Amino acid sequence: MADEEKSMRLSRRNFIKIVGVAGAALASRRFLGGHTAAANRPRVELPELPAPPANADADVLLRMQEELARALKKPPSERRWVMVIDLRKCVGCHACTIACVAENKLPPGVVYRPVIEKEIGTYPNVSRLFVPRPCMQCEKPPCTPVCPVNATYTNEEGVVVVDYEQCIGCRACITACPYGARTSDFGYTYTEETPVADGLILGRERADDYERASNFEYGKGYDRPGDHGSPIGNARKCHFCLHRLHEGLLPACVTTCIGRATLFGDANDPDSLVAELISKPNVTVLKEELGTKPRVYYLV
Amino acid sequence: MKSELNLKKVIYGLGAIALAFGLWGFYLRFFVGERLVNYGSYVVWGLWVAMYLFYGGISTGSMMIASLDYLFGIRLFKGSGKIALWAAVVTMPAALVTIAMDLGHMERVWKVFLQPNLLSVMAQLVWGYSIFMVVLLAALWLVIRLESGKQDARPWLRFVMGVGLFLSIFLSGGVGALLGVNASREAWHTAMLPAQFPVFSLLSGCALMLTLLGWFAPADEKRPQQLRALSIGLLILLLVKTYYLWVDYSQALYAGTPVASEAVTLVLFGRYGWAFWLLQLGLGMVFPIAFLLSRRFQQSPFWSGVVGVAVLVGIAVARANIIFPMLSIPELEGLAQAFTGPHLNYDYYPSLMEWAVTLGVTGGAALAWLIGVDYLPFLKIKTQEVAQ
Amino acid sequence: MTDTSSSQTSTQPTMSRREFLRNAGAAGFASAFLGLTPALALTQEGGAESGAIPIHSVENQIYSVCLQCNTICGIKVKLLDGVAVKIDGNPYSPWTMNPHLDYETPFVQTGTVEGAICPKGQAGLQTVYDPYRVVKVLKRKPGTPRGANQWITISFEQALNEIVEGGDLFGEGKVPGLRESYALTDAKVAGEMAAAVKKILAEKDEEKKKGLVEEFKQTFAAYLDTLIDPDHPDFGPKNNQVVFNWGRMKGGRSDFITRFFRDGFGTVNTHGHTTVCQGSLYFTGKAMSEKLVDGKWNGGAKFYWQGDIRNSEFIIFVGASPFEGNYGPPLRVPKITEGSVNHGVKFVVVDPRLSKTAGKAWKWLPIQPGSEGAMAMALIRWVLDNERYDADYLSAVNKAAAALKGNPTWTQAAWLVKLDEEGQPTTFLRASEIGLREKEPRPLSTDPEKTYDFDYFVTLRNGIPVAFDPYAESEADAVFGDLWVDGVTLGGFKVKSGLQIIADSARERTIEEWAELCGLDAKDLVEVAREFTSHGKRACADIHRGVSQHTNGFYNVLAWYTLNALIGNYDYAGGLIKATTYDYTGGKKGQPYPLGKMAGGKMAPFGLSIIRHDAKYQESTLYTSLPKDKRYPAKRNWYPLASDVYQEVIPSIGDAYPYPVKALFLYMGSPVYSLPAGHKLIEVLTDPKKLPLFIAFDITIGETSMFADYIFPDTAYLERWEFNGSHPSVPFKVQGIRQPAVAPVVEEVEVYGQKMPLNMEAVLLGIAERLNLPNFGQNGLGEGIPLIHQDDFYLRMVANLAFGEKEDGSDAVPDADDEELRVFETARRHLPSSVFDVQRWKTIVGDALWRKAVYVLNRGGRFQNFSKAYKGEQVTNKYGQMVNIYQEKTYGIKDAMTGKHLYGYAKYIPAALDVTGKPVEDGPDFNLRLITHREIMQTKSRTSGNYWLNALLSENTVIMNVQDVERLGLKDGERVKIVSASNPDGVWNLYNGTKVPMIGKIKAVQGMRPGVVSFALGFGHFAYGGVDFEIDGIRVQGDPRRTRGFHANAAMRVDPYLGNTPLLDPVGGSAVFYDTMVKLERA
């Protein structure tokens, strides 16, 4: 790691702290009317999507990506991102879990989307159920009001986000989440226990670039330094892959869903696949009784 | 008198050892980091949060006791107020330090003051405790003035103590609220929970005073009376607490729904069930209640102190038993097996570093209290004052 | 530092990861100045970074092919600053998109489009960037025994010199070098010898055979010292004493090693791992596809069929779990989930374990392991008894008749088969035998100048014999025969129809009796049979390892494929289909680089292979050299119908049967770990007397390579070339290319004056340079065409692929446009010039095809469009041949153990027989049947260092039914040791002082057949970076995460007759995983 870069990063952090102190005049953002959104920020030029294959219905992935492009043309506050997970199609492959880990460079102990496996029935009448559990992006999230510093909040697109530079790591939000959807980053790397042994074998230091590389979460380059910089020390959670959405890609767990069980889109778009699916009677949400109003729906 | 001195020496010694152990813990916490803890993403809050609540309870409880002297001017407790106040002053930082250790980004605590979300119970508590700390210091300052004979401090002191009492009730309730607002945690989410906490605080305060007075106050004629009064108070509070425990647990168990009963079952019969039966119930409740009921021992200052300590240990375990088991129940069944990794565990037992820090903080607070009482002139308990 | 990164766009090729970070930092800065709180600046709302994530641009992506398991999904490798940081699905590949993008889709549009891959595919980074990868040549430290795990690093040159020249390399005495085994170098002599040997083998008369051997010795007197054993010229030359054995090998590399070992070095001993995998599927497939060539059954393809399940309405998965393994999840799952949920497709899973697939099935049939054949017989019986078969299809005896009914394939259902005295079926009746039609001279396919006598076959048409040619195409020659012929005698021959033979076989037992054998309910079987025959051709039975890896594997497979034949679903959408690939070798006329023919010179290897495949015991000089009463059983089994018999290679070396071996090369395989009873191999591998030189190519020190004398590092799958072929369930014609995507982590070496990464090719090139092999070097590809770098070979393959298969070039891919060319180069800017050098590449491919090659490489291979895959109800890429449900060739083989004829048709054979056909009975103590399965998150070795995957399942378990757990007085979660009759200690003895016990935790479930226990593959490693080892005197610590769980292959039954080999299927060659009885001991 270049020293220059490191000092850069440190000075950036310190600087932000100072700015933060100055900006303390703003006091509680909640009292100032929540989070103003830069609604007119420059829009990404989305690449043209490929045409569907001739004489065939396109893969549902392609269809959803087109719908995504459509949604991105609307002002953010008019989008309503929802995820629909068809439990009949989920085959418990855990590809989504790992795609998410890889996409967001999640360290050991941090997981946004585990898949819970269940066995139902008694021999010989048995079946298996797999329940992927991303963040529900609750419309009424119990996790945000408990945050002492407003580091976690619902953004203008309805996604519950964590501001890594704001978060103090108190884990109140983790306790509050009824779905276990938040985990804390304790600063591990997967390769850290492996030997260096450079010159004999590849060794850790030549091997760990991929997990230290920038994760692009929230459109930011959070690489993984050795010191205690965010997101280490923070609560972390699924963010519907906002950084991908804004560049026209579906969430990583969606594109890699081999069962095509995880579907995604803008529920405010009446022609979208998700809008169609969540109007069906076989829709359910987890722990409905809590009234958290998840934006992640399950089909059974 | 002699045994008292020995006791003090022992406590000085133990305190110093604990502190040294604690310094090692702090070193690890700062230079190796939070990864050495055993709490994590599932059992989110561990020993430190429990101890934070515990110290906070003692501090606010001590404030309540101190108010007997300085606010309500109850004669019997005249002169014991400063001991209680000093206890509150040393335990509050202990609470704050402990909870600070628990933060992923300690260096950002300032944000809670400058960019708070005041609707968050966590923020309210930080603010509350901080104000409380200021109030404690103000009270201490006024007491110093008072001790130096400046009687004009008295009305101010009364006022400050009033604010302090209010805060201590609010804050102890707030601790309950911190847990209680988690709607999905069945066992926490009862209005009873916040309501119980002031009682717990007072109980803590009582217990601590019992120990402090029993072990360290001059053996004048007032002491037996004070001890008796405290003992009776303690007994009542213990019975109330027992009642709360009964209500809580029976409710949960009768309900029978797994979410409600699981945590209780875990407390009673889980891996650390022994802590409930032996420490919380046996040492912390049955023993003191039985003890206090037999008047024979009531007068022994040493045994009063022991009872106080027993109750405190019981409370500490009770705090832990409120927090950990509820967190040890997966939000969703099978979550623990779905993905494994460090700090993704529903089975919590504090790590060595957690113990070290906790012991260090306890040792530090004990030493601070003793040093204060021994060397700060205004804290010297003057016999003649008692004789007044 | 006041500008923000909003001006940076993803198309800026030079933006490195570090610069990017810096810019992102600057954005934080700037927005902070603007008075936003840090919170806003640091979330997407800041907006400055939008559009700037470099990995979303094709400039930072290289399309390739996964090899985490063998499903070969198309992938795109996303690079950040030259480091692979994310892997996703290549949307052009039919594996990851359903359906995939049309091939002509502009490449630049695909940067943000990605298909689905499985968790192993996602975790591939951790295989490539495995800290335990070997990067230099490791040599066993002289003075330490094999397996001691003490190594020294030596230079590439020294290593090559040592293995070529031999010498006292380890202080244990002289080790023969390769040069010594490179004995016969004259291709012409080799060819003559081969012809003479062929004659010897063909001679039936034993005396004459001896005479021919003597004659041979005289003819080749000058060359006898080049032979292994002049008394057994059929063993071939000493060159055969060098063996190349591989585990996972794909096209391109397979051509490279064939070029080196067979055509260059001249050994016949190049053997793969097919039989550990799904051997009997392949070799039953081969037997079922044998064609009549020049009057003989020949030209069967080593292949098998799977279902075109995208179009099936009903599927029976037998011993196959496409949700977890099975070539494989990304490819097959969406068809099943979307089919069953959106279109009401029903599927049945026949598996003792409630696999994830079974867990979602319409019906789970927890069959008794080994009785798969019995179940097929039950279904066959019901279909025949109830006349639910496709009579039109079955009655067509030849191609013309099949074509009349629109069928691309046909069977022998109506052919007449002669019976022996006991009424057992033998060979087909020939028209000349009953005077129906004379033999007819026809030109030989190999030499049209010469002829052979074609003899017509016979069927009954309404009771009257009709002669036919199976391959007749003209409508006039179309013949339909009677399906049911029994009790008929023609010209003195008792005959039956093929279908009658099968029916008799199925009627050996009632459906209830079959069901009883399977431990299933007859009602269920009938229901399944009814469904199976209720969807026309849109139904199939899709089978895999659970059917083939039994001692009766061959016949199980044959029975299930016969069942499919009854509804004639071959080549139909929704029925059984086969894989089809684009030729990259230049085998098609007009292709620019006919690599098979391009050689400065070529050897003609001949002789008997060490695994005795493709050879008949009874024809060998070994057989005749034995006294008559000592001939049966043979010392070891022979494999006339199978090849790549993995479990035979090392034990045969150990037994020096048929001859001793001097050197073994092992490539990307770990037989010790992967084979049943693999622990037995260690005894051979650790003994330099049995195996003087053992060389391994590996990416880490694995469970088998740890016993090697030399480990050569290899380039991992993201660093190298391969041409991946296809799988049977893919209806499209495809050829995915694995190409260098990241800079190799291995050392760079020099061969033939060329720099290149140290890998398998570099080693073979280096040996070729030293031995001066004629098909390598400056004129390796013919006069003036060098083969001095792997790219010389592989890039020409790309060119062939780009050109296509039509002589006139009309099948060529389009040219890459300028933008595509630019992106192509930009995306490879991080590769060292020894790997990627535009000029070098362009020169090899040739200007004319360069843009086309780029077009292919950008897309990660060549893939036929979806719209081309189906024609009406059928697939475009057809098998289009006879489906041999009665096999004369198979019948013609006499078992090397018993001397008896094999059955040529679907027949129930009980499981768990030893190689001599005796039941293995271990007694009532061993009360649980051990099987094995894969979890989706692990493969055998490759993924054990993938820490992301470990987080999903850190150890495997002993999976058993709750009833068994209770019955045996055990507890869920309890640790037990797995013990079998052939491994009573329940350990892996590594012969280095270490014994690794097979101990695992019990997982009590409902979803397992009582009496059966299973364990997942991929755990319980005892090398592969999991344990400490020493290099250059420095201790390197192992990572215990890699050794968790257990691997119970060592508990799998050793064949009692062979003693050092697992139970096996003597016909199809399969190594047997599911026929061992074990007991669990509390640990």
Ligand SMILES: Nc1nc2c(c(=O)[nH]1)N[C@H]1C(S)=C(S)[C@@H](COP(=O)(O)OP(=O)(O)OC[C@H]3O[C@@H](n4cnc5c(=O)[nH]c(N)nc54)[C@H](O)[C@@H]3O)O[C@H]1N2
């Ligand atoms: N218990 C149990 N055992 C099984 C099975 C089962 O289901 N259960 N399945 C069986 C099946 S289907 C198969 S196919 C076999 C496979 O068995 P193998 O073909 O023997 O095993 P692989 O895991 O493919 O290859 C293993 C070796 O290749 C090395 N390797 C990995 N990548 C590379 C590379 O890029 N280059 C080189 N040169 N080496 C590399 C690894 O380090 C390892 O030593 O296993 C079988 N074993």
Ligand SMILES: Nc1nc2c(c(=O)[nH]1)N[C@H]1C(S)=C(S)[C@@H](COP(=O)(O)OP(=O)(O)OC[C@H]3O[C@@H](n4cnc5c(=O)[nH]c(N)nc54)[C@H](O)[C@@H]3O)O[C@H]1N2
């Ligand atoms: N995750 C993963 N996927 C892989 C691989 C991998 O290593 N890991 N390897 C690839 C390779 S090389 C191969 S060959 C394929 C193999 O793919 P499959 O053959 O589909 O997989 P297996 O797990 O070997 O066996 C399939 C099923 O057979 C069941 N089974 C076991 N014993 C019996 C039996 O006696 N009878 C019956 N009817 N069923 C039985 C098992 O429970 C299992 O569910 O998978 C490929 N895909």
Ligand code: SF4
């Ligand atoms: S952990 Fe961070 S996001 Fe969560 S409540 Fe605490 S400060 Fe807020």
Ligand code: SF4
């Ligand atoms: S699932 Fe949990 S983390 Fe996500 S929004 Fe709801 S409460 Fe918050």
Ligand code: SF4
């Ligand atoms: S949406 Fe993105 S962050 Fe959320 S679970 Fe899926 S991959 Fe992970």
Ligand code: SF4
């Ligand atoms: S990738 Fe899809 S099918 Fe696989 S576990 Fe996740 S949701 Fe289920």
Ligand code: SF4
């Ligand atoms: S199934 Fe998974 S591991 Fe296998 S090739 Fe495909 S992506 Fe790779």
Ligand SMILES: [Mo]
């Ligand atoms: Mo395999």
